[in-house]
Each structure stands twice: as C-alpha cells, then as structure tokens.
C-alpha cells in the first residue's frame with residue numbers, strides 16, 4: 241500500500257488525527273485539513289514527519305465548496321494523485337429543536353453532509369482514471385433507524401444523508417474500482433463529544449464502555465486495504481452494540 245495518497249478532512253483532532261498517524265506509519269502519504277485547530281495541526285505534523293513519508297496539514301474549511309475543491313486540486317497537482325478520501329470532519333451539538341438557531345441548523349448540514357458532495361466531485365475524476373479509489377464517510381450508529389431526535393435533529397438528518405450519499409457513490413463508482421463505505425460510531429472518546437456525555441452513556445452501551453479512536457482506525461485500515469475490495473456501500477456500526 242506504499243505511495244498511496246490519503247486525504248483526511250478534520251484530521252488535526254480525534255479519529256482523523258489517529259488515522260493520519262497510523263496511515264503514515266503504514267507508508268501512506270497523508271494530507272489532512274483542519275478548520276480551527278492550528279496548534280493541533282502543528283503537533284500532528286511533527287508526529288507525521290517522524291514516519292518519514294510526505295505529509296501536509298492545511299487550513300481548509302470543507303464547508304466552503306470552492307476551498308474544498310481547491311485543496312484537493314492543490315494536493316493532486318503537487319503530489320500527483322489522491323487515492324483515498326476519508327471524510328472525518330464533522331460538527332455536533334445537542335440542542336432542543338425549538339431552541340435551535342437558524343445558523344446552528346444550517347451548520348449541521350454544512351459541515352457534516354455538504355462536504356461529501358464537494359469532495360467526492362473533486363476526487364472522483366482522478367480515481368476513475370486510475371481505476372482505484374477509497375472513500376470513507378462517517379455517520380452515526382442509529383442512523384438507519386430514522387428515529388425522532390428532539391436534541392439532535394439537524395445533525396441526525398445530516399448523518400442519515402451521509403448514508404444515502406455513501407450508497408449512491410458506491411453504486412456509481414463501483415464499476416471503476418472505487419469503494420465508498422460508511423463507519424457509524426456510537427460513542428468514541430474524542431474531543432468531538434463532551435466527556436460528561438460519554439460518561440453518561442456508558443450504562444447504555446451493551447459492551448459496557450466507550451470506544452477509542454483506535455477502534456475507528458482499525459475499521460478504516462481494513463476498508464482502505466486490498467482485502468476490502470468487494471466491501472462497497474457498507475455501513476459498519478462501531479458502537480459496542482449501541483443503537484441497534
């Protein structure tokens with residue numbers, strides 16, 4: 241798998257960060273983008289340099305279509321290829337439906353769903369030419385249940401949309417050697433979810449504990465591998481049996 245290039249959005253923190261380090265250690269060249277986490281991106285670059293492979297971390301808000309497309313184009317021009325896109329960027333907040341602001345409502349779609357459209361348009365042409373590609377998206381473990389969600393409405397709808405985009409892309413791109421899959425976490429200990437919320441959830445998780453970012457890294461590594469070539473359009477629940 242050496243010399244392949246992976247793009248990781250929201251890669252300065254959380255699952256994306258752990259994945260960037262793991263892939264670099266495996267020989268992947270890694271480009272991450274972040275929105276605000278400047279210091280975390282700088283410390284990530286330090287860690288990535290130790291792996292000895294090419295790596296980069298750039299400020300790019302992937303909710304901005306032009307910025308997202310320009311980032312992909314820059315990496316392709318300078319490194320010659322993009323083999324994998326891992327859409328880790330995501331925003332999450334809990335707020336009652338009738339207390340949600342217009343801005344908050346739109347933000348959930350702008351950061352969780354719309355970047356998949358912008359970025360898949362940007363990476364697909366090169367993957368199609370090379371007849372190989374991997375795209376991984378992140379939803380949420382109970383998305384398939386289409387539940388009423390008084391405190392997570394927009395976030396949840398966006399994550400349901402992620403599943404539909406995943407399956408649409410899988411069907412469209414499968415004939416060209418490209419797989420598109422979804423990982424759906426329940427509760428993974430990362431900065432994205434407040435610690436108190438994770439602690440409160442433990443008693444509701446059948447496995448009895450919150451997952452670690454390395455649990456997500458393990459699934460990503462499988463989906464990126466040659467062994468997973470026939471896994472396409474899948475939604476892999478990563479939740480210790482929560483949300484089923």
Ligand SMILES: NC(=O)c1ccc[n+]([C@@H]2O[C@H](COP(=O)([O-])OP(=O)(O)OC[C@H]3O[C@@H](n4cnc5c(N)ncnc54)[C@H](OP(=O)(O)O)[C@@H]3O)[C@@H](O)[C@H]2O)c1
Pocket residue numbers: 249250251252253254255256273274275276277278300301302303304327328329330331332350351378379380381424425426427428429430431432433
């Ligand atoms: N952790 C969980 O329990 C859990 C559960 C269900 C689903 N998920 C999903 O899994 C994915 C990864 O989760 P995580 O826990 O690793 O998240 P995280 O720790 O919050 O990291 C997500 C990163 O996304 C970045 N980001 C947000 N919007 C962005 C944008 N427009 N452009 C560029 N970067 C952006 C943030 O960067 P900045 O800090 O620079 O703003 C943040 O560092 C997310 O899609 C999340 O919704 C996670």
